Amino acid sequence: MSLSAAAIVSALEGLLGPAGVIGAPERMGAFLNEPRRRFHRTAAAVAVPPDRAAVQAVMRWAHENRVAIVPQGGNTGLVGAQVPARGDEVILSLARLDEIRSLDAGAGVMVAEAGVILENAHKAAEAAGAMFPLWLASQGSARIGGVLSSNAGGVNVLAYGNARELTMGVEAVLADGRLYNGLTALKKDNTGYDLKDLLVGAEGTLGVITAASLKLFPLPRDYETALVNLDSPDMALALLRLLRQRAGARLNAFELIPRIGLDIQLRHGMLDADPSAGLAPWYGLVEISRMEGTAPGTLAEILEAAFEAGLLTDAVIAESLADRTRMWAFREQMSECQSREGASIKHDVSVPVAAIPALISEGNAAAEKLVPGIRPVPFGHMGDGNIHFNFSMPAGADPQAFMARHDEQLHAAIYEVVLRHGGSVSAEHGIGQLKVELLKQVKDPVALEMMRAIKAALDPRGILNPGKMLG
Template sequence: MTLTAAQTVAALATIAGSDNVVGDPAKMGAWLYEPRKRFHQSAAAVVTPPTVEAVQAVLRWANENGTGIIAQGGNTGLVGAQVPLSGNEVILSLARLDRIRSIDTAAGVMTAEAGVILENAHKAAEAEGSMFPLWLASQGSARIGGVLSSNAGGVNVLAYGNARELTMGVEAVLADGRLYRGLNALKKDNTGYDLKDLLVGAEGTLGIITAASLKIYPLPEDYETALVNIASPEAALELFQLMRQRAGARLNAFELIPWIGLDIQMRHGMLDRDPTASASPWYALIELSRMAGTAPGALQSSLEAAFDAALISDATIAESLADRTRMWAFREQMSECQSREGASIKHDVSVPIAAVPALIGQGVTAAETLVPGIRPVPFGHMGDGNIHFNFSMPVGADPKAFMAEFDEAVHAVIYDVVLKLGGSVSAEHGIGQLKVDLLRQVKDPVALDMMRAIKTALDPKGILNPGKMLRSVP
């Protein structure tokens, strides 16, 4: 017996307070439409519980009534995990749980509630002379709960790991409303199964994260940043190995950018001036951190070694904060700049680092064969083997026709290359609703069975983000 939307709203108002429930579809836009506006579904209601206890009460009620609950943070996800699928779900926004509960630099830990905006978490850490090293393009609106539930990555995974690796413990409300108390500040704890890592990256399908203990680190004294001309992805791989050998864990970022990215951004006035040394088919944005008491110059001497080894021919090192900011703007505008050139077909994929040149080479060939004139724009986290393998439409093409004709076909050939190279069809963005069918096609069937068994064990009525990640559970 499914409740009507009106009954749902009334029940939620009783549980969480009527000020914390939205039942009018006309007022739900901020929660329903994600950044790319790919998913178009209504919700039965939106509830924004003001306390963890209220989250528990909502879940208890939902579990009794079989109501689907979608946890939502900043609504910045790109695969539709945080927006409705059937239209009958309740969106549970964590936005009001936005306290930094504690911060302890000596212990290297900050406890933040799920609704804390990522940028505010950065500021809270910096106010104590520390950093929380997870930087994303969407950090001004993404919230900790969503960042963790999607196991977000970003530009510093190389040195500090992704959201999972940056989380020491979580607090989460289970499907039946019970509270899992897993917050801790322990670097080592071998007392049972790793429930934290199961909840992180589960996209709200196993429990709703309400708070997390996050690792914070001493602020480096400075950064050394360069944009390096690179002849090819193969040369980029060699340079990456050299940097890794010389800089070890101080190597924060090694980002690959093709020339077309510079061309587009300069043509559309997105950069105040060219941040590169000279024209080059590829660039690498490389950044090292320098800890207190360490002599500067590690990046320069490494680049000189690369030059001596004929690995690179030209580079420019940031000499001011303005230089560094411009170099990073060049990198961070890579996704946005493509929209200035019409439609594009996007893939968030990863392969073993050593296979990045093969991925780019084979992928470009396959797409160009399929769509003459298509413009490859592969860029991203070379150091993680994670390439945002995007393709802009041919110059002058009709955007809608291009997408209608080629989107699926290009996906097919790119994923084919990725899988042959032992890669992942979702390196950063997750599964959500966008890639549920794809997951079923490409994932080890035993792994899928294990996932289903775990989902059924922890959410027997299937109320947590129903239909996301795994279609047919329970």
């Protein structure tokens, strides 16, 4: 960067006005402090443009002056893609682009700007009698642009797919300020490369998403939710197969949770009551949607058949909204609850669904060999193969010593198991800063060459989110 921070702030104020720029480091905290607090770089400035034209103006200026830009949504990402990697970048916040431009429940499409908070997108769809089915623990602060840029998954991937599959088209500002107008509601458009799929999941390295056309679905009449007791991940796999056979596309979610997660949450008062039917090594959180015209009781019938077949040991079905909320709180608090027990080492990985039991068994064994007394906390999306393979430090251990000694060792051990089973080292959190070197090690060399060629073509000066994904 040839411009000083003061010069950058002055230039941005000329484009956006003083209200659109934050230059004082002490006012940047909300934009710099990412959830896991692993990355601690400052920024030259924070730009908060009010609309698409202002985003274009900022990008034209940045391109001309070779100033690095870090696009940011709600700052909820877990791999550092949305915060500076060097310290001289400008954070480009899309928070003020928060309009829902159009919504057609009949056609099943909503056009939302990048700054729309995910929960507000849910509310807008529901008010129109429809559903946008991407649900995340951070949906109260995550914004559509960041959700798409990270190709977020969430708990409904089993039924509806991840962010890329829920996106029909995008509008994006390119590195030099040009506008790619790819907003479309077409289900069929076979006119060349799918550029939308390049931008979704690119972590802001190819362009700045400013709006997207998103798929909407009929709003379920109700949900049937249950927390089932399981002896093992193998039993969970067998139950998942039965649920798919009997419930089909109405199976929204199947989340696998270990007993230790419930123990921790109850011990620290994170739940007002035990949502389970009793002690079990594992739990499965199962949810089926009930559409208009379908009779209730489907889930109960399936679980009864599963019990008779020996695929579960007990179950409790939610009888009220409070029951359902408590069950989902149990699942959604799994990441947070580990912080109550000291340091933890986390992995966001995926394997073919059939390999989940082997992943957990072999991963636990490898971790225990490295760190006797370590507490495995693997949980996550059984239905799509995405397991958050986390480990809490042994009881009474020193947190700093645990992380310093075992962080890299455990990562290497778990990734070896994942890759041996044909899996991915990043299932839904992305690459960001955290996994740049890892990506170079595990990605097919030809695929990396193609990615670098695309990056060079769309961002020849390398100003879009440097230090992320490809480094």
